[in-house]
Structure formats: structure tokens, C-alpha cells
Amino acid sequence: MLKIPRPGRVKTRLARDIGTVPAAWWMRHQTARVIRRLARDPRWRLVLAVTPDAEGMASRALPPLPRLPQGGGDLGQRMAQVLRALGPGRAALIGADIPGLRPHHIVAAFHALGDCDAVLGPAADGGFWLVGLKHPDRQPTGLFAGTRWSTAHALADTRPTLPGRVAVLDDVLADVDGLADLGQARP
DSSP states (O other), rough: EEEEEOTTSSSSSHHHHHOHHHHHHHHHHHHHHHHHHHHHTTOOOEEEEESHHHHHHHHHHSSSSSEEEEEOOSSSHHHHHHHHHHOOOOEEEEESSOOOOOHHHHHHHHHHTTTOOOEEEEESSSSEEEEOOOOGGGGOTTTTTOOTTTTHHHHHHHHGGOOOSSEEOOBBOOOSHHHHHHHHOOO
């Protein structure tokens, strides 16, 4: 899941600390790093879920990978739409702003989906860096409903909306929201 890295439209909290152009530059390069790390792995198919929809589908700022529009709504509604569009079979969503994300984290998530219906990767700020479903095409009504996004409650709010048995991964990773996060980020 990613926003096209345009100044003023991406990483707005980080932009308040460092400016809109440097924030967009960081996001563009961070997105490229994540894609390089994950795209060549034959154990999964990487699909870019982009917003804004029309610009994201046509953007040359992203590598030539399969793309899906995120659609409208809040973050939870967009994530539910993307998961549903991925169809049957295990699927996991990640953000592109997780510098510490490595292929072994994705492997762990898909492994957890062998025994569970859903998986979450906990973030240091109380949110999550990954959400996965064993059957995304059969997601429950109300998936992500009531989640307080961009707060320390996001993971706790999301967990009860997920179907069946939920696994929480051991690795706590950090996303980059502000300047303090940049200093702690591991590229």
C-alpha cells in the first residue's frame, strides 16, 4: 500500500519536520528499497496498491509491477478493498514506509497464515506494519471498522475485527511518521 510520492501529498507529518520535498524524496527512495527487497522473491507476487488511483495506475515513478487502485474511503476501507481485489489465497498488505522490513518478515507472515486466519505485524507506535488474511475474498463485514488510525490504538482496535484465529508476529518494526522516526529507522 503506497501513495505516489509527490510533495505535499505524502508523509505529511514528516513533511512538517523536514519539508514537503525532502519528505517526498525520502518516501520515493524508501519505496524503491522495499520494492527491490521484495519484488524478486519467487515465494510471492508483489502487487502495488496505489493512491491516488488514476495517477498511481499510470505513474512512471514506480517500477513496472502489477498495480491495483486503493479506491475510496479511510485507510481501513481501502485496505479491505485491496484485500478483496486480491481474490482467493493468502494475502498480506504492508506499508512502504517500513525501513526494517525484510523478506523473512513476509515469510513469517505467510507461515502464520498456515495455522491462523489472520496475522498482524506489530509496529513500535502501537499500529501495525503488516496485516494478512488466509481468505481475503471471504473477509468479514466490518473488517477494520472502528480502528483509530495513526494512533497507539490501531493494532488493538483492528485485532477484534479480524476473522478467526489471529497471530501477532514477534518482530516489532517501526514506520516513519516524523523526524524522530528517521533517526531510529534502519534502512
